[in-house]
Amino acid sequence: MARESLPQSDGPFLLAYEPVWAIGSGRAASVGEISAMHDALRNLAGPQTPLLYGGSVKPENAGALAEIRNVDGFLVGGASLDPETFIKIAAQLNEAERNCERASV
Numbered sequence: 314m315a316r317e318s319l320p321q322s323d324g325p326f327l328l329a330y331e332p333v334w335a336i337g338s339g340r341a342a343s344v345g346e347i348s349a350m351h352d353a354l355r356n357l358a359g360p361q362t363p364l365l366y367g368g369s370v371k372p373e374n375a376g377a378l379a380e381i382r383n384v385d386g387f388l389v390g391g392a393s394l395d396p397e398t399f400i401k402i403a404a405q406l407n408e409a410e411r412n413c414e415r416a417s418v
């Protein structure tokens with residue numbers, strides 16, 4: 314059923330996992346929950362599809378969430394309303410990407 318809900322066109326798309334209970338609640342999904350879901354989505358969507366996590370992403374958890382395998386980015390809601398907060402989250406994603414590149418060299 315999940316496979317049928319993916320776009321049928323050949324064009325690129327992003328796929329997001331956003332548990333409804335995590336949206337605006339201040340409580341993000343756990344690393345284990347996100348990891349399991351994103352691994353399953355990677356198998357479903359293939360290697361080229363960027364996978365985003367959304368739900369209570371904030372500077373305090375962005376670093377740990379960005380390190381999860383198969384998390385390529387975030388959907389940021391409330392924390393995007395303050396530019397400085399948003400930039401802190403973006404910086405942690407960049408740092409995680411640099412760590413990943415270092416680890417693969």
Ligand SMILES: O=C(CO)COP(=O)(O)O
Nearest residue numbers: 336337368369388390391
């Ligand atoms: O709805 C969201 C992004 O689409 C997430 O919102 P919060 O980051 O405020 O939980």
